[in-house]
Amino acid sequence: MRLIDEAEAERLYGLMGPGHEISGGSAANTIAGIAALGVPAGFIGKVRDDQLGAVFAHDIRAAGVEYATDAAADGASTARCLILVTPDGQRTMNTFLGASQGLNPSDLDAAQIARAEVIYLEGYLWDPPAAKEAFMAAIQIAHRQANKVALTLSDSFCVARYRDEFLELVPNHIDILFANEAEIKALTGTDDFDAAVAWARDACDIVAITRSEKGRSSSRATKRTSFWPSRACMWSTPPAPATCSPPASSPGWPRACRLRRAGAWASSARRRSSAIWVPAPRPT
Amino acid sequence: MRLIDEAEAERLYGLMGPGHEISGGSAANTIAGIAALGVPAGFIGKVRDDQLGAVFAHDIRAAGVEYATDAAADGASTARCLILVTPDGQRTMNTFLGASQGLNPSDLDAAQIARAEVIYLEGYLWDPPAAKEAFMAAIQIAHRQANKVALTLSDSFCVARYRDEFLELVPNHIDILFANEAEIKALTGTDDFDAAVAWARDACDIVAITRSEKGRSSSRATKRTSFWPSRACMWSTPPAPATCSPPASSPGWPRACRLRRAGAWASSARRRSSAIWVPAPRPT
Numbered sequence: 001m002r003l004i005d006e007a008e009a010e011r012l013y014g015l016m017g018p019g020h021e022i023s024g025g026s027a028a029n030t031i032a033g034i035a036a037l038g039v040p041a042g043f044i045g046k047v048r049d050d051q052l053g054a055v056f057a058h059d060i061r062a063a064g065v066e067y068a069t070d071a072a073a074d075g076a077s078t079a080r081c082l083i084l085v086t087p088d089g090q091r092t093m094n095t096f097l098g099a100s101q102g103l104n105p106s107d108l109d110a111a112q113i114a115r116a117e118v119i120y121l122e123g124y125l126w127d128p129p130a131a132k133e134a135f136m137a138a139i140q141i142a143h144r145q146a147n148k149v150a151l152t153l154s155d156s157f158c159v160a161r162y163r164d165e166f167l168e169l170v171p172n173h174i175d176i177l178f179a180n181e182a183e184i185k186a187l188t189g190t191d192d193f194d195a196a197v198a199w200a201r202d203a204c205d206i207v208a209i210t211r212s213e214k215g216r217s218s219s220r221a222t223k224r225t226s227f228w229p230s231r232a233c234m235w236s237t238p239p240a241p242a243t244c245s246p247p248a249s250s251p252g253w254p255r256a257c258r259l260r261r262a263g264a265w266a267s268s269a270r271r272r273s274s275a276i277w278v279p280a281p282r283p284t
Numbered sequence: 285m286r287l288i289d290e291a292e293a294e295r296l297y298g299l300m301g302p303g304h305e306i307s308g309g310s311a312a313n314t315i316a317g318i319a320a321l322g323v324p325a326g327f328i329g330k331v332r333d334d335q336l337g338a339v340f341a342h343d344i345r346a347a348g349v350e351y352a353t354d355a356a357a358d359g360a361s362t363a364r365c366l367i368l369v370t371p372d373g374q375r376t377m378n379t380f381l382g383a384s385q386g387l388n389p390s391d392l393d394a395a396q397i398a399r400a401e402v403i404y405l406e407g408y409l410w411d412p413p414a415a416k417e418a419f420m421a422a423i424q425i426a427h428r429q430a431n432k433v434a435l436t437l438s439d440s441f442c443v444a445r446y447r448d449e450f451l452e453l454v455p456n457h458i459d460i461l462f463a464n465e466a467e468i469k470a471l472t473g474t475d476d477f478d479a480a481v482a483w484a485r486d487a488c489d490i491v492a493i494t495r496s497e498k499g500r501s502s503s504r505a506t507k508r509t510s511f512w513p514s515r516a517c518m519w520s521t522p523p524a525p526a527t528c529s530p531p532a533s534s535p536g537w538p539r540a541c542r543l544r545r546a547g548a549w550a551s552s553a554r555r556r557s558s559a560i561w562v563p564a565p566r567p568t
Contacts, residue, residue, distance in 0.1 A: 018343035051335035059302035
């Protein structure tokens with residue numbers, strides 16, 4: 001993933017072939033996936049009051065997600081990621097963070113956050129000071145309700161930029177940690193994967209680490225690196241908020257199961273969804 | 285196809301699930317297809333100066349099509365078609381014509397039109413008087429150069445609205461006519477398909493009629509209704525205009541062949557592209 005500014009986004013777009021515009025974003029995709037499984041879910045994130053912002057707001061609400069953050073009336077346009085796929089199937093993601101960086105504490109609906117059994121934070125938003133402030137305010141609201149706080153480390157460059165702050169944040173405020181191998185190594189400053197995982201297990205209640213092709217390629221890897229066996233549930237279903245209309249049933253969703261089974265299910269679902277959605281490479 | 289106004293487009297969009305935004309439109313898709321085959325091509329059509337208009341302009345240029353029509357600075361927003369796909373694979377297309385109806389004679393580049401061996405007109409644009417005026421001006425430029433004028437009848441409702449005008453237009457100004465069975469019957473005012481085709485053959489040099497599942501289901505149907513045997517070429521390659529960068533080679537394109545072979549090739553290509561691009565129905 002490469003972060004770009006608006007000028008570079010325009011330059012690169014001018015060089016790209018015809019595209020498909022699809023709403024997305026790391027955290028938004030996660031929440032849309034959770035909503036698709038029938039779990040009531042909300043999203044807090046900033047777009048501009050432009051057409052692509054309206055498309056994003058439509059799509060995430062149409063996915064059954066409660067979304068009420070006001071669109072910015074000025075400043076950078078709605079964030080976008082220009083994704084290039086080479087014939088070997090590899091993606092290059094060029095991300096202009098745009099209006100999403102304008103998130104600030106006034107965008108939080110304390111009652112909405114208090115209703116959530118789990119809040120899920122996207123590490124990328126640690127960059128802008130006001131968004132970081134919003135994160136800390138949301139964490140306080142969640143913990144006052146004895147609810148869980150989940151964080152994804154987002155990418156290893158993000159971790160490298162804020163390593164000291166994340167080393168304070170994770171053990172003290174995060175209950176559920178998502179990372180890949182590079183990110184957890186970057187955070188702990190070690191190349192020893194087992195040591196990095198041991199640190200994370202001490203720091204958080206639940207740690208979910210993905211390892212691409214190594215992740216679930218052997219039962220040992222499954223047990224040690226994918227989802228840790230536990231009697232806790234990954235997510236359970238809180239009472240539906242009044243404004244949210246999730247699907248009435250969700251036959252595919254393991255509502256209450258051990259983490260190892262949830263991990264296996266998630267890996268399988270991810271593989272299947274990747275197989276469906278990776279765009280076909282364009283002929284050169 | 286159902287024509288809708290902007291209010292209905294907004295209402296319907298609010299009820300739809302998450303979408304994919306893809307540039308398109310009947311004539312634009314045709315021209316993008318021709319450009320993909322390596323034939324230099326240009327497009328004249330109107331968008332608003334909004335984000336979706338910019339996306340359309342990017343996509344059609346990135347497809348190798350020369351596109352220089354100024355975006356409208358006011359008035360209706362860029363046209364869109366809200367396409368719903370039911371689980372049986374049937375599409376419902378709801379089209380808001382928007383800014384595209386603002387096309388007028390001042391949008392024509394006479395030199396660009398004069399360069400084109402064939403100009404292709406979209407019947408839908410017979411609705412707005414200024415666009416109709418632009419059509420007639422373009423036809424005059426083409427015929428002054430002894431170039432060909434092609435028309436697609438677009439849909440049977442469009443034909444019904446302007447039947448008398450089309451009955452004057454087609455035999456006097458159109459060299460190549462595209463229609464489906466319902467459209468050619470609506471134009472000629474008969475339910476006798478053979479009589480309708482006989483009229484069209486008298487009226488135009490080349491007639492291409494599609495009949496869905498009947499179109500190429502038997503050799504007799506192929507010979508009579510798909511593309512008429514002739515020694516003429518469907519399209520040939522004019523010198524590339526300076527601003528157009530088509531692919532250097534196009535192995536799939538029958539550059540010069542009899543019409544019957546071109547018709548068979550087009551039917552086959554259409555079947556394959558439909559199989560690829562029909563969106564998967566959403567679960568209900």
